[in-house]
Amino acid sequence: MMNMNVLSSSSPSHCTCGHWYVRHGICLACKEKPSLVQSRPFDYIFSGLRLSQEAVSFTKRLTTLISLHTHKKLHLVLDLDHTLVHTCKVSNLSEGEKYLIEGEKPCLKLYQSRIIKVRPFLEDFLKEADKIFNMYVYTKGNLEYAKELVITKRDSPVTKTLDLVLGDERGIVIVDDRVNVWPHHKRNLLGITRYQYFKHKDINKVLKPSYAESKRDESESSGALANLLKYLKEIHNGFFSCDVQEELDTKDVRLLIKGPFKPHGC
Ligand SMILES: [Zn+2]
Known part of the structure; x- marks a missing residue:
């Protein structure tokens, strides 16, 4: 049979x-x-x-062609930790940060044993960037709280690469606080200041209190993500400012950003 x-x-x-x-x-x-x-x-x-x-x-090539011609969108690969959010184990909060777990705080989320702080302007940033980019979030962590289109350590264990991003490299912009984790894609790369809200593992820890301890934060209107959005809009305009549609078949965003590059105020 x-x-x-x-x-x-x-x-x-x-x-x-x-x-x-x-x-x-x-x-x-x-x-x-x-x-x-x-x-x-x-x-x-x-x-x-x-x-x-x-x-x-x-x-990769087909996705980018459709994305450019049909949706006028580039691809944006965003690092998660210290770029979009800062997260820390509740048990690692400093004495001066424990007030955070008392009562509801709108920009803080508790997930299992972790506390997650969203970077100021994140919600507006994602909403606006989504209009001009296909977005991917990339993390080296094993973050179960990140449920969207997320590439985790399990998918890509060592350094970060664009192998798993279904887009042509000529149409991809990467944003990360660590430039050295992208050894093969520096020309696509935009740097951003490391977002450190909690004290734990702060590289400047001896010098000053954390944002959380001093009840301060990055600026919502002129912080890193707000400035990043401005820059990304410029790049998008530059990319699509061609008279002939066929130019989009070969145009390369890397020639515009000349990475690794840190945009003003980011
Ligand atoms: Zn087959």
Whole structure:
């Protein structure tokens, strides 16, 4: 009797399928079960999704073309920790910060044993940036509280790369407080001041009290994220300021930002 195993890759096969897109072990095109060695996981998009190398490079180019021509959007890869938020274990709060866990504070969230402080202007920043960029959030942490389109340490264990971002590198802008974690993509990179709200592991800890201790914070209207948004809008305008539509097929955002670069006030 014929069964599915006859079609598996362990059997001789005349299939010429390149098995570009595989989900839960099964090729979406030919329904075979190919070897997974040549593909890499994209679980952050769909659980169980794997793409072959050919599929990755094809999808990157196509995604960017559609994004540029149809939506007038570039790609934005945002670091999470110390760029968009600062988080710390509740048990690591200093004496002067313990007032934070008494009562509701709108810009603070408690998640399991952690306390998360959102950087000032974040909500407006995301809302506005979303109009001109496809956004990815990238973290080196194992952050279960980050549930959006997030690439975590599990997806990309060592340094940060754009391998998992389905966009052409010529259309990607990266924002991170640490330049050295992007050894292969410095030209795409914008630096931003490290956001440190809590005292714990503060590199300046001896010098001054934390924002939390002194009940201060970055400026909402002229802080790093507000200035970053201004700069990103300029870059977006510069990128799309061409008369001929075909120019978008080859235009490169790296020539505009000349990274690594830290925009004014960021
Ligand atoms: Zn196949």
